[in-house]
Amino acid sequence: MSLIIERSSALMSVQDLGRTGYARFGLTxxxxxxxxxxxxxxxxxxxxxxxxxxxxxxxxxxxRLDEDxxxxxxxxxxxxxxxxxxxxxxxxxxxxKGDRVHLEKVTGGNWVxxxxxGGLDTSEWLGSRSVNPxxxxxxxxxxxxxxxxxxxxxxxxxxxxxxLPEKFQPGYQENPVLRAIPGPHxxxxxxxxxxxxxxxxxxxxxxxxxxxxxxxxxxxxxxxxADLVSQGMVLGEIQVPxxxxxxxxxxxxxxxxxxxxxxxxxxxxxxxxxxxxxxEGRIRFAAIEPPEAQKLLxxxxxxxxxxxxxxxxxxxxx
Amino acid sequence: MKNQxxxxxxxxxxGESALLVELADEIDLSINNQVYALDSWMGEYVVKGxxxxxxxxxxxxxxxxxxxxxxxxxQDWFEECWRSCPPVSEREPAQIxxxxxxxxxxxxxxxxxxxxxxxxxxxxxxxxxxxxxxxxMMGFTPGFAYLMGLDPGLATPRLAxxxxxxxxxxxxIAGSQTGIYPLDSPGGWQLIGRxxxxxxxxxHEPHFLFSxxxxxxxxxxxxxxxQ
Numbered sequence: 001m002s003l004i005i006e007r008s009s010a011l012m013s014v015q016d017l018g019r020t021g022y023a024r025f026g027l028t029x030x031x032x033x034x035x036x037x038x039x040x041x042x043x044x045x046x047x048x049x050x051x052x053x054x055x056x057x058x059x060x061x062x063x064r065l066d067e068d069x070x071x072x073x074x075x076x077x078x079x080x081x082x083x084x085x086x087x088x089x090x091x092x093x094x095x096x097k098g099d100r101v102h103l104e105k106v107t108g109g110n111w112v113x114x115x116x117x118g119g120l121d122t123s124e125w126l127g128s129r130s131v132n133p134x135x136x137x138x139x140x141x142x143x144x145x146x147x148x149x150x151x152x153x154x155x156x157x158x159x160x161x162x163x164l165p166e167k168f169q170p171g172y173q174e175n176p177v178l179r180a181i182p183g184p185h186x187x188x189x190x191x192x193x194x195x196x197x198x199x200x201x202x203x204x205x206x207x208x209x210x211x212x213x214x215x216x217x218x219x220x221x222x223x224x225x226a227d228l229v230s231q232g233m234v235l236g237e238i239q240v241p242x243x244x245x246x247x248x249x250x251x252x253x254x255x256x257x258x259x260x261x262x263x264x265x266x267x268x269x270x271x272x273x274x275x276x277x278x279x280e281g282r283i284r285f286a287a288i289e290p291p292e293a294q295k296l297l298x299x300x301x302x303x304x305x306x307x308x309x310x311x312x313x314x315x316x317x318x
Numbered sequence: 319m320k321n322q323x324x325x326x327x328x329x330x331x332x333g334e335s336a337l338l339v340e341l342a343d344e345i346d347l348s349i350n351n352q353v354y355a356l357d358s359w360m361g362e363y364v365v366k367g368x369x370x371x372x373x374x375x376x377x378x379x380x381x382x383x384x385x386x387x388x389x390x391x392x393q394d395w396f397e398e399c400w401r402s403c404p405p406v407s408e409r410e411p412a413q414i415x416x417x418x419x420x421x422x423x424x425x426x427x428x429x430x431x432x433x434x435x436x437x438x439x440x441x442x443x444x445x446x447x448x449x450x451x452x453x454x455m456m457g458f459t460p461g462f463a464y465l466m467g468l469d470p471g472l473a474t475p476r477l478a479x480x481x482x483x484x485x486x487x488x489x490x491i492a493g494s495q496t497g498i499y500p501l502d503s504p505g506g507w508q509l510i511g512r513x514x515x516x517x518x519x520x521x522h523e524p525h526f527l528f529s530x531x532x533x534x535x536x537x538x539x540x541x542x543x544x545q
Contacts, residue, residue, distance in 0.1 A: 261332070
């Protein structure tokens with residue numbers, strides 16, 4: 001049982017939740033650019049959150065099935081058609097052997113996750129199926145690839161039609177305000193620059209990828225240079241090198257870095273950054289403290305985990 | 319862990335999922351030894367919700383799952399580890415020997431670097447093979463070790479024009495550091511030799527030759543051009 005890639009998008013790779021625990025050896029975690037869409041995509045087809053999905057980004061893609069499957073597509077910036085029939089995002093549906101799933105790029109985001117009941121059964125390295133070609137772990141998908149799928153229990157077919165209603169979906173915007181936790185190197189920036197960072201607008205440049213999203217705006221000044229003794233880096237960390245332009249660390253980020261960090265994007269808002277408009281999106285930051293960020297994260301997880309509505313007739317049958 | 323001048327250790331949250339512990343803001347062998355004493359001590363007393371931590375030259379970044387714990391609990395845990403940690407690690411660091419073919423095509427910058435320091439190529443090799451280096455931290459690419467202990471007489475600036483291709487196993491010098499490229503990559507280090515030892519293998523265990531805190535020695539391989 002496989003997914004057949006008939007047309008690959010500019011960036012297309014298998015992602016599960018990534019590999020934890022190897023950062024001390026210099027190997028980054030990887031994992032989805034949009035953790036909310038990934039989580040919802042798995043839940044809508046009855047998978048556990050660790051299951052591997054296909055991450056599709058930036059341009060059109062077409063995928064064909066060689067068996068019946070329960071699928072969903074979650075994320076932003078795409079329209080989905082199965083053969084000629086439109087299917088909404090954030091809804092699970094049954095696709096038949098031979099069906100073509102067309103993922104057409106539109107505005108409003110960059111990434112979607114195609115998930116199938118059972119999960120993708122592709123190669124695993126160091127405890128994860130997440131692909132990261134830069135470090136010798138798999139490659140981007142190309143036309144003609146076959147991605148093996150785990151078979152799924154026929155009883156799961158009853159999940160077809162499950163939906164995550166809009167009010168529980170992330171509030172994607174082209175120009176998001178991102179909540180972020182100040183520090184850890186706040187004291188390395190001039191007071192004027194801190195003021196600029198928290199009160200001005202940054203453009204999201206197109207020099208952005210799965211390693212980092214580069215921002216452009218009024219340059220930030222350091223008190224005593226941008227360098228520090230190299231230390232571990234964290235997902236969502238906003239590094240400011242000597243040129244004063246911030247870079248946000250995304251899932252394939254290097255594990256260590258030697259530049260000051262002005263703030264860290266709250267996990268709950270990281271998907272909003274992932275999906276913002278590359279080249280044109282305007283980003284603003286709002287400061288919050290760790291306990292609030294933690295609470296927001298819990299709420300966001302809860303919304304995905306409990307917000308899904310299952311098909312009504314199944315409720316009646318139960 | 320006493321006699322630390324204030325304000326270290328400095329504990330600062332990095333987002334809602336990590337805590338940065340800074341022991342100093344300089345690179346120093348005794349500080350680095352403290353990092354690894356703490357690293358093994360923390361391993362004995364892991365608490366729920368802490369997923370992993372990443373040692374640096376003079377820091378540790380502790381990662382945790384904010385759905386299971388929170389920063390104040392992790393902070394208390396670290397402070398307890400700090401108070402109770404013996405000053406020297408009880409763990410014996412692994413000792414790893416790296417046979418290197420110095421000079422020739424595989425160490426294209428060796429002669430030039432030796433000249434810059436007014437020494438012969440074989441004196442340069444001798445100075446590079448004498449120290450016991452310590453893996454101060456790992457990062458940059460998988461398996462890459464930042465080695466501490468280079469003879470200051472060998473410190474050399476990076477290449478003005480980085481190479482677009484440096485083969486895996488290349489041994490180089492950049493500033494006051496020496497290291498080995500784990501993967502084929504672009505690079506600006508002065509290349510003095512090459513080893514066949516694999517530093518990173520994603521397909522077979524052990525995936526990484528080095529661990530942070532290990533001790534490393536370079537030895538002259540039999541086939542080395544410069545002996």
